[in-house]
Amino acid sequence: MNLQIEMEHHRGVLIVRLSGELDHHTSDMVRMQMDEAIQRRQCEHIVLSLKNLQFMDSSGLGVILGRYKLINQKGGEMAVCDVNPPVHRLLDMSGLFKIMPIYDNEVNALTELEVVS
Structure with a gap:
């Protein structure tokens, strides 16, 4: 299975939605696209939505931690x-989850980051 990545900017937050599998085959693409979006848009925060992510391996963990x-x-x-x-x-x-909070949905995450309009 492939990986689809959707990115949206909302009031200084990069919202990244991943669908499919984040593994050693797809991790470099995600890393490059997220880094480019962070640099280009000067994001203050990131919300990572994993609703449709079916699989992730240690390469995916590395992308998230990085x-x-x-x-x-x-x-x-x-x-x-x-x-x-x-x-x-x-x-x-x-x-x-010891270093990064988890929320039920994007709205709750954005609310906690105090960026909901």
């Missing part, structure tokens, strides 16, 4: 939302 570090160094925050059970389990086992 973008977290990048936005954190700029003084921003990164949040994850809409995580399905198999991906949630991987993120939980990795300890990601």
